[in-house]
Amino acid sequence: MTVLILTNEEDVTADMVVLRLGEAGVPVVRLDPADLTTGVALSGEYVQGACSGHLSVGGRLVTMSGLRSVWVRRPGEAATRAAQPSAWLTQEASQALYGMLRITDARWMNHPDAARRARHKPWQLHLAQRSTLAVPATLITTFPQAAREFAERFPDLVVKPVSGAHPQEPPRAVPTSRVAPDTDFSAVAFGPTLLQRRIGKRADIRLTVVGDTLLAARKPADPDADPDDVDVRFAPSVSPWLAVDVPRRVADGVRRYMRGAELAYGAFDFAEDADGIWWFLECNQSGQFGFVEMDTGQPIAATIATWLAGDGDPDGRCAQGGRGAAS
């Protein structure tokens, strides 16, 4: 049974997992959908009520029914490195590849449907609430008056994107920023704006979840930091990430979240306040983990490798051929 990793060639984080799988003697196929139809070929046949599929990667043939798991890491857009790329070819290749992978019994980290849904920030916030995680008061609005009233109730606010990275090439992370006290919010009418109560934080928390395993890291805030430096990704760093235990209540909430989101992997960001409460900021279903593993020595790559190599819980899908009408 083979582990399939969908990612680009430059993904060194995936290398860490490939190494672990190799050490464990687990067959791995790594491919970038961008290489369809140059280095990567596919074929699926539907005859007599049964279906079967194959992938060929660099001359190596893999049976779809022999896939143990699929890790969707950082795949390129399908067929963008083809001899004559086009939007049409990308669409055809993407539908063919993912359409076939969807009917295997492989377990996914993460399933494309769950991954896509999990990107919706309004949905994340609600799921975090339902999972009884602490969520800072938040408003997403295009009503300037709603923004003004929210700012009266919660005078110390940050603003951040509703969606993820800016879709330029290459995509750009948009920093979370503090809202100035005299902001008039008229411009809110031109685009949905996410305002959130600023958590006076004493540390940032990155909690990486792999299956049932929770690995948390903590980076203490610089006591002399400018209070306007709210985004740990952009603030000057004075301390490395250090491994930390997960409070029981948070662990329970995070497990509820992961079940609700149907995710096998998630990178949670929390802000720890002066009372030690971990406030949910977001869960990135494809968040990086290499920097945490480097700082803390936590075995994230090894845990992912173990999950990918583990037995799945197939729910009775295709691959061996079902019953059906004659062809």
Place this chain on the structure above:
Amino acid sequence: MTVLILTNEEDVTADMVVLRLGEAGVPVVRLDPADLTTGVALSGEYVQGACSGHLSVGGRLVTMSGLRSVWVRRPGEAATRAAQPSAWLTQEASQALYGMLRITDARWMNHPDAARRARHKPWQLHLAQRSTLAVPATLITTFPQAAREFAERFPDLVVKPVSGAHPQEPPRAVPTSRVAPDTDFSAVAFGPTLLQRRIGKRADIRLTVVGDTLLAARKPADPDADPDDVDVRFAPSVSPWLAVDVPRRVADGVRRYMRGAELAYGAFDFAEDADGIWWFLECNQSGQFGFVEMDTGQPIAATIATWLAGDGDPDGRCAQGGRGAAS
């Protein structure tokens, strides 16, 4: 409780349903996401573990928790008619709108996740097999040799796109075409190609499914037709669509398919062969139905209106406010 219809202004098919809902006295809000943030505004608040949302359409305010159902018909891309449209604004507006709608208790026709998944042709074919519908022998491949061997086993083939319409502006339907007997298939290596045994058809079948209701229409093939005219959408028409009963076996299969696909609406295309067997060609989760209703008089719009106005089966999501940590 309000029915929300997401579609563009020019959608006259939606008008038919709006009319029926109006006759039944059911409140309807129709909006095009393209009109965010000009005619359409939104707001969602997450405070004290509860969330609540509102939409404003043409000055009319709708509470998200008061949405009975959401009909995703032919929505435009979010915010594309904004004063200053951009890819970034579209992404922000789309995430905000759909992210908020996802956490309501409304029932969907169709849910975005199910709709997206249902577009994958390889997945459709497999689900149809599993649902015990008759599926013509099909190959999707980038291996020329696999194509050649398939053509030897099934000498009379058609070729059709793996994905849907060509992504030009406006999108263009790509006709299903007959494969010439002397085709050498070398070009298959450059892009996934869907080959399918041609069904010698005596009629085309369009089966429209709305919830539990199946409405089938049949268009007899012209006995003098050119056998190369395989695509009913492009062939000259000699007969209107006529209502027809659904064979029990097909009805059972179609219901299994709809459950497996988690769809509330689907437009199935079948080819009826000389033995009366209905061969599954595809299920379009957003297929048009106006032309069938016009020809047959079948009450498709009224059935959709009834479904949208009906009681949902909410599975305990947000809107009234759940339990959670303080803000």
